[in-house]
Amino acid sequence: MAGEMSILGSTILALFLAGYLGQQYLPPPKPRVVGLDLGTTFCSVAVFHPGIGEVEVIGDEQGRKSIPSVVSFTSKGIHVGYEGQDLSHSNPLSTIYDAKRFIGKVFDPEVLEQEAARYQFKVLSNNGSAEFLVATNHTFTVSPEFIGSRLLLKMKEMAERHLGVPIEKAVISVPAEFDERQRSYTIRAANLAGLHILRVINEPTAAAMAYGLHKVDVSNVLVVDLGGGTLDVSLLNKQGGMFLTRAMAGNSKLGGQDFSQRLLQHVIERIRQQYGVPPTHKEDVHLLRQTVEAAKLNLTTQRSVILRTPLHLETGDALHPARPVVFEALLTRELFEELNHDLFQKILVPVETVLAEGGLSREEVDEIVLVGGSTRIPRIRQIISDYFGKDPNTSVDPDLAVVTGVAIQAGIMGGSWPLQVSAIEIPNRHLRKTNFS
Template sequence: MAGEMTILGSAILTLLLAGYLAQQYLPMPTPKVIGIDLGTTYCSVGVFHAGTGEVKVILDDDGHQSIPSIVSFTEDDIHVGYEGLELADSNPQNTIYDAKRFIGKIFTPEELKRECERYQFKVLYREGGAVYAIKTNETFAVTPEYIGSQLLLKLKKMAENYLDIPVSKAVISVPAEFDERQRNYTVRAANLAGLDILRVINEPTAAAMAYGLHKADVFNVLVVDLGGGTLDVSLLNKQGGMFLTRAMAGNNKLGGQDFNQRLLQYLYENIYATYGSLPSLKEEIHRLRQSVEAVKLNLTVHPSSWVRMPLTLPKQREEVQEERTHRESHFDQENRQEGSSGSQKVYFEAEISRKLFENLNEDLFQKILVPIERVLEEGHLEKDKVDEIVLVGGSTRIPRIRQVIRDYFSKEPNTSVDPDLAVVIGVAIQAGIMGGSWPLPVSAIEIPNRHLRKTNFN
């Protein structure tokens, strides 16, 4: 008996030693399953590397970790991501974004009409759903899942370029409130892109996994996901490796785009007060919007930032002509030209402080607390019983937003993971699990809650 135990012990030791040596000296197997975050505003793709246990968020050709969820149609091509974004102002009627809001969703004609009032592209009602009307050298319609498929195809190609192998299997995330139809249509979009979806995981669960909460000793987890266009708040219960979504609330018309719009409006008022007219060239309006986005990002780490750019404006009013000199201190007077149409070349600059940006948006920042309070109320939980507050989405980088949440809970939110990448990191971990990668992390199991509905505040 003792001899058998000795042999068994030696065999186990040999296996462990072989595994260690393999991990140290053999080449790591190439990941076969990718993780995809198909976001409303941005989307990204990642993989879990066996052996090291690290997640790699894959870059596009220009080094971006995420690409805009935008698809633009021209006569000769389909432009995806940043290429589509560049066409947003010059080709607005054929540039589609926010497709995730429509995918698999049932509308009445009246509901669809209200939803589409804020878009420059044309949305048509078809058999209870939405399609987009595209007019280039021909007129045709495309579905939201087709738009999704073009984004997923771009992410798939990025992954294939990085891994240097064909990719056909993926795990994908969806909002926790997506019903079965919306999930199925998301899977259909992936199938159109040549991807077999092994698992659909809720975005809050993916974010919790990115923060390592599937392995941590926590019970009540609040996920605040504030992106470019939407706010989603979820209350999760975790026991072992199982997650249950207890309550959801949000605002599908609140996000970084709204903060940008407040600052853009302020700049328009500043330009008009100084020059008596507003920019009308699409290229300059596009650059001004880009400057606003850059200022917002700079203000997350700096107390102030500048907008500086040349503008072509209609001829100014006489009463403001004398007031502009101090605004053009860095602009050569001889470079200001007046065209045949009465336009003028000016150099606009404005310093934006973090305090000014916060004042412009303070009422919007306070709105973040509304769905948080509703989630706690519906989850029958006092705010001091929340074990972990997880921030997801690029807009949660804004210092004032973090302060609002910190003051409400009298507790620091968890900011240890890049909020832009939390979902894709979690999805990539789950993809690694589905692909059998080692070392195997603890898998998160979601407990379906069929009766749960998201409360939206607009």
Template sequence: MAGEMTILGSAVLALLLAGYLAQQYLPPPTPRVIGVDLGTTFCSVGVFLPGTGNVEVIPNEAGQRSIPSLVSFTDSDIYIGHEAADFADANPQNTIYDAKRFIGKLFTPEELMLESSRYPFKVICDNGEAEFLISTNETYPVSPEYIGSLLLLKLKKMAEMRLGIPVSKAVISVPAEFDEQQRQATVKAANLAGLDILRVINEPTAAAMAYGLHKVDVFNVLVVDLGGGTLDVSLLNKQGGMFLTRAMAGNNKLGGQDFNQRLLQYLLERIHTRHGSVPATKEDLHRLRQAVEWTKLNLTFCNTSLINVSLSLTDVQKQEESSSKEHATQSILFKEEVSREVFENLNEDLFQKILVPIEQVLKEGHLDKSEVDEIVLVGGSTRIPRIRQVIRHFFGKDPNTSVDPDLAVVIGVSVQAGIMAGSWPLQVSALEIPNRHLRKTNFN
């Protein structure tokens, strides 16, 4: 028996030595398992780089490391990501977004009618499942899984272009509240894109891994995920390398789009007050929305931001008096300086709403806020200084902001992809303890 143990120990030592030598003297192998974050508003793909232990989030041709979760159907082609975003105002009835809200879910006709009323495209019910009705040269339905597959195929091609090899295996993230049917629908979307999913990981767990919390001694982790359209708060309990989701709450109608809408409405009122007019075309409104988005981003780093956009305005009174639209429009160069204070005042009530699900998960998790070891921020909207101030004031300490919040989930998923691929240096894997009875509390 002692001899067998000696042989076994020698074999393990030889294996570790071989791995060490390979890591030191051989070029690192090309990653073959990708990590995918199929987000509601944006999605990304990354790889764990063997040998360095770093994650590379793969950019598209324009250098952008995330793409909008949009798909636009036209008479001649299908556009995905940033290209689809250009059609959002000109072709709203055939530009699909928020497909993740519908994937794998069952609705009553009344529920689906209420949910679909928020969108410019048509949502129909097929035996309780949502489908999107496309009207181009012909009219036909597409499923949320199909929309997801187009986005995943785009991410797959981005990875293949960067790595120079075909990619067929992936780890993918899903919201912690997704049930088994929603998870399987997400896997089906990946399969349609030619991806074999090795593991499905919860987004809060992925975010915790991005911050390296699977390797350090923490116990209670609060993940605040605020993106373009949804707020998700999760309380994780960690023991060793295992994560248990103790409580979830959120608001599926609160995010960066809502902050933009407040600023857009403010600017429309300024335009009307100054010129007695409103933007004349969808293209004008699209340009103004783009200016709003850039202003929001600029105010994250600066105290003021200048909006400078050309618009064609419709004079409502002249349009009523004249049958010719040509005589009822005017072209202007709209300039407006927006301060961070104005932006914060416009959205202060929305910022305060972020605390409602935070308080709820602490209550459901039977935890005092002083017992939270780490507060992790995920999603681009958590960059907004006032939001960080609100969270800091509530907890009496700074949230962890060491990772790009836009990329936290994809980084964590890519770490897990590296683990699944057996890449060096070996990482501590995060294990999730399923909690079948846990339900997310939603505040709207």
């Protein structure tokens, strides 16, 4: 009997030793579950690597960590991401963006008409659901979930190319205010792309996980998500290992695009004052818009930038109808902040609303988490910091916070993350988002 116990003990020891040596010297298995952030403006895909215990955000062919949420249809095919964005001005009627705003929603005719007026492409109603009219060699309609599926397929292919293994399973994020129908249609989009969704996670919860708040002693977390086109503020309460969304508010028509537009209008007025006419050529306006956007991004890290762009101005002269000029202007951070002063202050409106609805004072917020590229703007960070009397948490890239958290959840679902640090969302079916748009 003693001999049998000795053999059993030796066998168990050998198995433990083999497992230890395997962990130390054998390459870790490739992740098979990806995390997906299907954003309104940009999309990202990431994986959790169990071997090194880190999240990797996967880039496209050029190494860019996110792709525009744009799909363009031409007679040559379907162009996704940056390819679609490049066609947005030459093919505006068949280039679809912001599809996430429409997915799974049922609209009253008047509301859909108001929403459709914001876009160059045609938005139609199919029993209250939105569809987009596309014209290539023939005219047809596509659904928001089909647009989403093309974006998800692109990210699936990015992950497969990078990891070298087929990807069939994923975790995906959605806004906290998405109802069951919107979540279902998001899953449908993933299914069309050949993906099986293991879990749907709220974007604020994903962001909180990216910042590691599921592993520390915090109770109340405020998530400010300010992207290219929308502002979402969520108040989370962590109870043990679970997050409860206590209140939500936002502005569906406030974001980085609005800040860029204010700067663009200012630049166009300066051109008119200097040359007597504003730019009217489509190519000039497109180039000017790109230059202004780049200037806005540079003003995040620099106090001033020189904007320089060639233009072909209509002079009204029959002999010389297009006057080539090179416009130059000094743009400062102070000017940018002055142009957008009223828009920046609007950020505090939903912040105050979620605190009131959540029954908290600003002093009771343990962590302020920033999500979305527009939260990089120094003045916006200062406004939030002044309001709460402490700095927001800036330890994570705000553009990639959501996809990082989703990848952590994907690691949990794939069995490669210690389950004791996971965070489970408490469903709150009665919660409604207050919108100030």
